[in-house]
Structure formats: structure tokens, C-alpha cells
Amino acid sequence: MRSRLGAACVVTLLLSVFFMAEPAQAATGIRISSGRLVEANGTELVLRGINHAHVWYQQQTSSFANIKATGANSVRVVLGSGQRGWGTSPASDVANVISLCKQNRLICVLEVHDTTGYGEQSGAATLAQAVDYWISVQSALTGQENYVILNIGNEPFGNQGYAAWTTDTANAIRRLRSAGFQHTIMVDAPNWGQDWTFTMRDNAPTVYAADTTGNTIFSIHMYGVFDTSAEVSAYLSSFTSRGLPIVVGEFGNNHSDGNPDEDAIMSYAQANRIGYLGWSWSGNGGGVEYLDMVLNFNPATRSEWGTRFIAGANGIAATSREASIYGGTGTPDTQAPTTPGTPTASNVTSTGANLAWTASTDNVGVSGYTVVRVQGSTETTVTSTATNSAALTGLTPSTAYTFAVYARDAAGNRSTRSGTVNVTTPAGGGGGNNGCTATYRIAGSWSGNFQGEVTVTNGTTASTGWTVTWTYANGQTITQMWSGQDTPSGASHSVRNVNYNGNLGPNASTMFGFLGTWNNTTNSVPTLSCTRS
Template identity: 40%
Template sequence: MDDKNPAHPTGRRKRPLRRLLAAAVAVAAVAATGLWQLMPAGAQQQEGGFHIDGTQLIDGNGNPFIMRGSTHPDVWYEQEFESFGELSDLGANTVRVVLGSGHRDWGTTTPERVAQIVEECKAQQLICVLEVHDTTGYGEESGAASLDEAVDFWEGMYDVLDGEERYVLVNIGNEPIGNNDAAQWTQATADAVERMRSIGFEHTLVVDAPNWGQDWEQVMLNTAPEVAAADPDGNTLFSVHMYQVYSEPQTVVDYFDTFEQMGLPLIVGEYADAHQGEDVAWETIQTEAHERGIGWIAWSYSGNTDPVIDQFLNFDPAQKTSWGEHAFDSEFGIVNTAERASVYDGDEPPETTTPGEETTTPDDGDGECTAEINVASDWGSGWQGNVTVTAGSSDLSGWEVTWDWPGGQSITSHWNADLTESGGQVNAGDVGWNGSIAGGESREVFGFIASGGGASPEVSCEAA
């Protein structure tokens, strides 16, 4: 969608041409026959990261993972960083994050911001689906970026995302083709996938359908096997956006059936219960997805110009809408069906280090807990630190950490901690949900952005 951005309130694009969809499903299945055989035999499984096995998305521990989540429009609402924790607390296992490549008037997401988002997703035990939104409606929407331009953006993010394949999927471009010449989607998407692999990305790649994501002309339904075959890693996940084109339950069923017959993986990357005054078969989407093990990401947590598709108003978990009730509380909604990715079982994800990172030496303390700061990234004028607490022999129900800066550093922002800073001394404590750590276990508990250059002060930890 693009009417979710305050600068683009209109919604003219998603045309109610659902009659064409049901009529053409059989044609799509025939057209695709044989093409899916072009997929790489025995798709290469990325070591320790997400990968595709037939129609199923498999996580880094080798277990099936079914997305049940919502979307956070970060590039438009960077001040609403607490949304990640709120979505996790509400039960979501996935968050799709709106980023900007700088081609549209809503701004550019920096590598530092992406690093911060990824670390927060990991801290909140969310699988992070990152998407470039500037491609929305290319060929029809003025100023929209091409998929090739989106890949330029991802190339600039490679150093930040390399090594995060257990926690991050890359959605190359949101709704990358409008309704003008939707057939261009196939080659443009295959080229984008091939180029992402040539850059070095080993992540599961998510590709959105044309026709503003709704694929009413069946381009993706017909040519998905060709795009899948273009991926040398065999690790491409297809995403359809289901709005008013999918107002009839049978249309949803037919689309799911065709992907199942082709043996290709599919998620519903966006949907709502109504859009532009027309109902969407949301109950069928949820029921069929549950029965078939298809993931979905409902649009959207908050921040839309049309509050009908806000699940919560004003980024406030206490202001749930009827759509929020459907997405979260219905029989097959998030609360009743979402399961955490097994990479988070029993603990927070392990630290990921790259050459040049600095890590403090843990203070032995008094046996209750120790702590360390990992310098996740340093861009000269500022840097990001992540704090990990390790419990001693006994379980922790809370923690407090303290350190003194070696000189010149100061914190400009922080998350997931009750933090104060005075005279070069920093004191931080848990915020409740992140205070419990099992004896002998480690947990990345909070993060911060600081000025003054990356530093490795000695950190003290006490049980609270």
C-alpha cells in the first residue's frame, strides 16, 4: 500500500478487478506447469539462516517458521521506536519494517538506523522483515524507484545485514509495479534477485507481487517459477498483498491452491479486513493460512492516514481498533496462533560479531551477574552499543549495570532500559520484561546510541 504514508492519502490504485482473478487461476496453473521444475535442485540451505524447503520457510535451527505479525512504518515514525516492544508484547513473532531509500519524499533510512532496528528486533524476539517502500507502484506512481534502484539501497546495507540471516529477511521492494505494464515484474524481479546474490546476500529474499501487490493480472501467479529459478540459492519467498481484490473467499482459496500446486512458498505480506470502502475476506485468509502453514503480516500497527487499517490508534496499545481485534484476537489471529522462531528458544539470540568490533571484558563481579558492552557499529560522529548481562549461578529477576566513560562519551538515545547519566557515570536497570535471566545464561538486554567514539569501559552488574 502507499496510502499509509501521510503524504499519499489517496488509494486509487488497488482496483476491484477480482472477477479476473478467479477466472484466470486455472490458466495460471497450466502456464506454470513445468516451469517450477527449473528451480535449483536441492535448494541450497544457508548455513544457520532462514531458507526455503518446498512451500515452507525454515528458520536457522531447521524448524518451520510461520509468520504472524504486523508492520511498523519506521521511516515515517522514527520517534515510535517503542512499537517493536509493543508488538512483541502483543504476541507478534514478526514485524515488517518500512524503510526509505531516499527516492521518495519520506526520507532515507541510514545504515545506523537499520542496525538499531535489527538489534531491537532481536532484543524483542521478533523476526525482522525489512522492506524498501520507495518502489511502491513503479511505472504508475510518479517518483517511484525501480527494483534496481532498491538493490542499490540494499547494497549500501550489506555490511550491516551480513551475518543477520537468522533474524532478518529482505523484502526487496514494496509493491514494486503498479497497474501499468505489470508484465515487466518478472524480468525486473529476477534481475533484482540475481543482483542481490551477486552482492553477497544470503538472506531469504521476499518479493512482492505487481498490481500494487495484489496480482490481479496473475503475473506473479504465472511466472513465480521463473523468478524462483533465477535464485541460485533457491531461497526466494513470494508475497501477495490481499485487499479488495480478495473480497470473495474463493479468490483467496484459488490463489493459495495455485501456489501449493506449484510447490512454491507464499506469504500474505499485507492484508486488512477492509480497504477503500470494500470488505476483504480476512477470515478466509487467516483460516486458510492456518490450515496450510502460510505466514501473514497484517497491515498495519499504526500511523495510517486511514484509521480503518490501523490496528491501534496513535501507536497506543490501549487504543485497539476493530481491525486490531481481528488481526490479534480472532480465532486464527496472532494471539492464538503466533509462535516465536526457535532461534529465540530459551534465551535471547547470541551476539553476532564482525571484524573490528570491540567487546568489553566482563567484570567478574560478585557472582550475581556480569555485563559487557558490544560496539555494534561506529560511524565516527556516533556509535551504537548493545549491553549483554550474564547471570551467575542463580536466576536473575532484575539487574542494574553501571559504568564510567573513559572520556568524552555521552548517550544520545537508548532503548529497553531505565537509564540515567550524570558526570560521565551511567546507571541502567531493567524495564521488567527484560529483567529475568536464567542462571548461567546471557541476554542482550538493551542498547544505546552514543557520541564520542566507541568505548569499552569496565561494566559492573548487580542483581536487582
């Protein structure tokens, strides 16, 4: 969870010029060069990433691919060192996290969260304990210097005892280097990460000098303290003007301690080539749920904050560049997704139809699809969907339609149009399907699981019950159902009404829903049959 700041103050910045000495020895992999984060080959690396609360949601491994699909080039991953109630992240887990980052072409920023608010929050770990943890999992980190940045400890001091930040941070860096770590080290500010006392700002040169490799980057967390553009620019420029590397390791669009100026943070960072990582993908609690970028780890349901951070001005979809270690060129993404497959139609009723098509592919991931109606040279958007299927509603009986699909990626590039499918809706009334129709919709999907909904619409005369049947073609299974009684037989399902939704008036509708599993490859919409009693 994000921590809170207890107080804030505005202090006039007294900038001084600090000339950096050359490091005593060369760094390995990702490193600092002339105050900038670069890769081993010298290509500048501007972090554009998202924080992910892995230690609390270890089953949400699909989040790495979903974060990559936004266009992010990095992910900051929450780990545990064992001092707090969420337990320890063992070397095997660290190795798996790094593997997930590499599989999804993300730079991996690993952080220990147990240090959060030390001196003010009970049970918080010291930076020395965080170093003990890193040494205990060193086997998983050695050799990963091209892919991993080591963030010693999250927000290592609260608003008490923070005067020790300089000495404790410098000692932690020295111990890591003595233990043989060659990674870029990231250090968080005190005061719950927000440095309102300017302890990190004023002592950064001392801490930087403690690193014999010259390979340390400073991280500021921007929440309520940074609620004006002037405060944002003054703080960040105090580092860049002295040749000190800086990154915004966390920020949001709102917080319990004030309203940060996220527009200024993102604008200034983009204009000055400063990295930023937004908090956080999903899973927030304790009153800051609004900081979830997507709801319930579902990439198809972005929050207001997620939409702004990912797709807004100076957001990661427009500004992120994939690391060169993965083949990124450092130029804007202009590659459009491949063309979706020509859609096929099923369950065509007088007012709706289901469409499904072969998914597109893209270098940074497909973020969704747009279904259009084609009428000569005119295209009209019908619906948008995150999956390669759509349930269309509101169609007119006895009408001919032509539909096609576009894919789009996280950077906003659109594919060429798919082939078209012709759909003619039948006449309305109670004659078709024995007087009722059923429409199947995939409401959301995530790793190995999905949620489905079926809407039952009655004909022109009242009914006392209904039954919907279908057969899955891709091995899907149903694990839980509500507002319906299922009688499964292998891949086939027969769902009857329950006692409160069987009596339907003319043209009335009801819905039942369910949770199911799928193979993460194909989840095609089945053809439904509806009968009534």
C-alpha cells in the same frame, strides 16, 4: 501509507505442477525447504506478524515491544531508499531496527517502500534502485541471516508497466546474490501488490529459478481483489500446489478498493501453514485510518481491526509461535503470566479508589489486567486496564470491598489471582477533604510519556473553586496541562481550577488533564488531596 488498487478482475486459475530443482548452493540462516520457510536448524517458521511504518514514525521505537506483546513472532518494517519524500534509512538505522527486533525476539522483515506503484505513481523507485539501496546498507545486514528477511521492494509496480515485473524481479535477485546477500529474499506482487493480472502467479517459477540459492519467497497483498473465500484459497493454493513458497505480506479488514475477506485469509493461512503479516500497527492516513490496529501507537487502545487481528479466530495471539532462534519450541503458548503483586489502595473516597500493583511478566508479554471484586467464592469483574494501576469509580459510600487482580497475556492465558486488598469507602457528603474529592487516572502511556486525568467531585454544597495537590514518588514530570492551573514545586503539584470550571453545584464533577513523562518502569498513582473555596 497503503496504496490503492485501480481495477480488479477475476480470472479462472489454470494450475500447473512445477517440480522445484535443488538449489545450486546452500542458503544461510532462514531459508526455503520443500516450499516452506524454515530456520537454519530446519524448524518451520510460519510468520505471524504486523507491519510497522518505521520510516515515517522513527520515534515510535516502543512499537517493537508492543507488537511482540500481542504474541507476534515477526514484524515487517518500512524503510526508505531515498527516492521519495520520506528520505533514506541509513545503515545505522537499519542496524538499530534489527537490534530492536532481536531485543524483542521478532523475526525482522525489512522492506523498501519507495518502489510502491512504480510505473503509475510519480517518483516511485525501480527495483534496480532498491537493490542499490540494499547494497549500500549491506554492512548492517551481513551476519543477520538468522533474524532478517529482505523484502526487495514494496508493491513494485502499479497497474501500468507491470509486464516488466518478471524480468526486473529476477534481475534484482541475481544482483543481490552476486553482491553476497544470503538472506531469504521476499518479492512483492505487481498491481499494487494484489496481482489481479496474475503476473506473479504465472511467472513465479521463472523468478524462483533466478535465485541460485533457492531462497526466495513470494508475497501477495490481499485487499479488495480478495473479497471472497474462493479467490483467497484459489490464489494461495496455486503456489502451494507447485511447491512455491508464499506469504500474505499485507492485508486488512477493509479498504478503499473493496472489502477483503480477512476471515478467509486467516483461516486458510492457518490451515495451510502460510505466513501472514497484517497492515498495520498505527499511523495510517489518507482515508484508511481504519487500518490502524492501535490508536496513536497506544497498545491499550486497539481498534476494531486490531482486536480482530490480534485476538480473534486464527489471530496471532492464538496461532503465533516464537522463532526457535529465540528459544521458541513451535508449540502453543500455554505459559501464564506471573502473579501480579497484591494491590495497594490510595485516594479512597465515598465513590472511588485508586489501586496499584507490581506488574506481572510473561514470555510473550502481558497484554493487560483485570480487577475483580471478591465476595466469598464469587468474583465480579470491576475493570480492565493495560497498566498496573486502575482508578475505580461508581463505588457505594460506607461499603466494604475486597479487590484482587489477574494478569493476561496475548495468547489469552490468565495468571493466578493476586493477593487481596480491603477497601472501605467513607460516608458521602461534603465533610471529607473539605468538601471535594479527586480521583487520578492514567489514561494511557507510551515510551517515556503518559496522559493523566483527574476528576474533581464536589460535596453536597456549591463551591466557587477547588485545588488538588499531590506529590509524585517515581520522578514523573508534567509537561502540559489543560482545564487546570498547575503550581509545581519539585515532585509536588498544586492544581487550581480555571475560570470556567471552578463553580460546581452540589455533587457536580469536572476534570482536568495533562501530559507527563515517566521512567518506563514505575508510574504509581499518587495520593491526592482536594480542597475547595
